[in-house]
Amino acid sequence: VEFIFIWGFFALLTAVVAGSKNRTALGWFLLGAVFGIFAFIMVLILPSIKERDPYAPSPDTHVKCPDCRELVFKDARICKHCGIALVPQ
Ligand SMILES: [Zn+2]
Numbered sequence: 001v002e003f004i005f006i007w008g009f010f011a012l013l014t015a016v017v018a019g020s021k022n023r024t025a026l027g028w029f030l031l032g033a034v035f036g037i038f039a040f041i042m043v044l045i046l047p048s049i050k051e052r053d054p055y056a057p058s059p060d061t062h063v064k065c066p067d068c069r070e071l072v073f074k075d076a077r078i079c080k081h082c083g084i085a086l087v088p089q
Pocket residue numbers: 065066067068069070079080081082083084
C-alpha cells in the first residue's frame with residue numbers, strides 16, 4: 001500500500017514540476033502514475049518551454065542603435081545601452 005502512495009506522490013510531484021515548466025501537468029501526472037520516479041527524473045531533466053516574452057525585442061518594436069548596434073525601442077530618445085541620443089521613429 002505504501003508503494004502506491006509513493007508512486008502517487010511522484011506522479012503529483014512530476015505534474016507540479018511539469019506545470020512549472022509550462023508543460024501539460026495532466027499528461028505528466030499520467031506519465032508519473034505509470035513510470036513513477038522515472039517520469040519525475042525525466043521532467044527534471046527536460047528544459048522548460050519558454051513562454052513568448054511579450055517584451056522581447058522584435059523588428060516591430062525595436063530598432064538597432066546606430067552607434068552600438070544594440071536593439072532599442074523605436075520610440076526611445078536615448079539608447080539604453082550606450083546613452084547616445086536617438087531620433088524616435
Ligand atoms: Zn547604443
